[in-house]
Amino acid sequence: MEKISLYQAPRGTFDILPKEQAYWRYIEQKVVNICQLYGYERIDAPVFEDSQLFSRSVGKETDIVDKQMYTFKDRGGNSLTLRPEGTAPVCRAYLEHGLHNLPQPVRLYYLAAIFRYERPQSGRYRQHHQFGYEAIGDGDPTLDAEVIDMAWRFFTSLSLRHLSLQLNSIGCKKCRRQYLAALKEHYARSSKNLCSDCKTRLKRNPLRLLDCKKRQCQPIADSAPRSTDYLCSECEKHFSQLKRYLKLLKIPFTLNHRLVRGLDYYTRTVFEIQPEKATAQSALGGGGRYDDLIEELGGKPTPAIGFGAGLERIVLNLKKESAPIPPLPRPQLFIAHLGDAATEDAVKLAASLRKAGIAAVIAPAGKSLKSQLRQANSLGFTKAVIIGEDEVKSGTAIVRDMTTSQQKTVPLPQLERELK
């Protein structure tokens, strides 16, 4: 006999088994609550999109576009990509359906699988799940504050502790130019001491120089000019108002001039929420303003801001903090039956109970009563209905309370009332 090796979930993917589901349902329920609380409405975009949507929006020089996209050609020859992030599809939908005709800003949220081709490790997968939300069509800092407040409230409502909010402003198209020039100049002076990655960053994507973690680059990054010192007067005003609102809301934030975020479309406000003892890939969520993106995708100039969080990392942290998770509801009633006639009655009974809205599970047929009750017990049922030969004859059933071991015989017509 040949033994074929079993299939495994593809690298970087995983199954969410029933015993894990409580975490996911819990988080999703918190997502729905928070979004409802702030007036965000759900949107679901397709899993794949035109490849160019991402290369145009996320940025050619980003890792995501450069090496992490799951791209394929369909039979019609179109290049499609499994979405590597959530914002671009939402913007596409906003434009495609003319959502700019709604009162602005439009507040949308999503809960979606995200795909990135990377080497998996703790808290990092090739298919992972994000929840995110976007407020499109308003550039006012009140919206920045709202989006950050909402993220903060979301995490605290999950009772996750020890989080920090990192905040920065990277300016707009205009003022960033001067900043980048200063940054490049600073780095060029010490270019010989840079790591090889930073040498290419200097040419291709200078902002990213700041989040290099190589020891040799730290002093250079620390002493680098700060984007907040180069903000134009409008960006400066925007940022200081945001900080004012955050103080008003009593949201503790840490200014982090090295926070730049990985995607090219960000402008002005960027922020990230991390566990206190943050490591390289421990960020729970992040976001920022992207005032130019809608226009770059072919719309009218439209300011917007959004946030995204990784569900796997939330689960990871909930486990780490052994947070209490509400259990998922399960049927409490188990129907045991002994003998062919009883089995028939059990099948009918189960159907009529369910019709009345009572969840019930029927025991596997042809097993001893002992075995059936053993199963009821190990599956945690609190109540069992037992039908045997005698009960069939007398048109009754035994109702057994599995926690107290009390039981009584009930005529079938009264059973439903007894169980409610």
Place this chain on the structure above:
RNA sequence: GUGAGUGUCGCCUAGAGGUCUAAGGCGCCAGGUUGUGGCCCUGGAGAACGAGGGUUCAAAUCCCUCCACUCACCCCA
């Protein structure tokens, strides 16, 4: 893409050249008198030891290759 570690029944683990036709715990299945669970007891099913190749009289145990998983770097959620 780079580096390190790991790979024995569903899960956890023992085992370090012959005692292994692989052991234990959990879980699963069945039984412990007549139609009744949870504790206990008994029994059972279940792995040719990731795959392939070598060394050896002899390999789960040594060597090589591959694969998978984990962790780290890069970067992000």
